[in-house]
Amino acid sequence: MAAIEHARRLQEHESGASFASLPGAEDGADETQQKALADATPPGWSYNPSAWKERRWLVGLAIIGWLAALYTMLGQVGAVTLWDPFFGAHSSYLVTHSAISRLLPIPDGALGIVGYSADLLFGAPGCDERWRKTPWLVILFGLTIIGLGIVSLALTITQGTIVQHWCTVCLISAAASTLILGLGIGETLASLQHIARQWRAGVSLWRALRGTGLPWR
Amino acid sequence: MWARVITIALGIWLMVAPVVLSSTSVTGVCERTAGPVAIFVGVLSLRAVTRPLRAINVLTGMFLLIAPWVGSITGAQQVNVELVGWALIVLSFPRGPLGQRMGGGWSAIFQQVV
Incomplete structure (x- = not known):
């Protein structure tokens, strides 16, 4: 069961589905861009070291x-x-x-x-x-x-x-x-x-x- | 911040002290070993990510308190290494505000794995 879940998440990842399903992804290019910038920060970090x-x-x-x-x-x-x-x-x-x-x-x-x-x-x-x-x-x-x-x-x-x-x-x-x-x-x-x-x-x-x-x- | 700045200043002082106080070879070698280490650790501890490294300067201070006794030591040198040694140890303790969040820091790696 875990393997199926794993494969599903992997498929989503590769098709970009997980990114598109983020809330607000469809609201205009500006907001999407801002979201993408914010997304680059590692979880739990106040800044992006990369x-x-x-x-x-x-x-x-x-x-x-x-x-x-x-x-x-x-x-x-x-x-x-x-x-x-x-x-x-x-x-x-x-x-x-x-x-x-x-x-x-x-x-x-x-x-x-x-x-x-x-x-x-x-x-x-x-x-x-x-x-x-x-x-x-x-x-x-x-x-x-x-x-x-x-x-x-x-x-x-x-x-x-x-x-x-x-x-x-x-x-x-x-x-x-x-x-x-x-x-x-x-x-x-x-x-x-x-x-x-x-x-x-x-x-x-x-x-x-x-x-x-x-x-x- | 101030603890790190004083640590770095003390490290620079340790590198010039053998000339100013005409330290004997052993004390001079100890000061010129501890000085760069104190500066290195002090500079790295300026940033929140590497703040835990400041603990190393407890060892640097202890080294400075103990190692010069291998050779002969005069009054002025003794006062210098003891003052700077203790100062380095005490200055290693205050953590100061981190100002940045780093996903739980270095220990988070092990918490995830174990």
């Missing part, structure tokens, strides 16, 4: 971080001397050429470029309903910003403790990563709540992640 209004700050900060990482890498391969008005170019040089920055076969600036690129790739695309239509993308985004945030924190600690010198561009990048994590992680929470609700309703994890589960209301 809205472009929220995400545009993340994209801006990711671009700042990406440029800082590119500049750092250019400094590390010797193409430029890093600008540092606070601690001096020598201090920046010591940080970006320290043993920590050479832990990997590639300079850590290059790792930063990869990180911020992933951030933009997973954070920029999609619509205001990313949190439920592409939960897999939002979760990849969440993992990326958590990784970037923690690596930035660790690198900032090593600047002060192991290298004992500072680098302004590196600190700018760390600040960008921290802000991105704080501003962006809400969307991941909305996706995880959505997946948990779908799971509870008997949808497989795979379908929930792909965003092809039951209607969300």
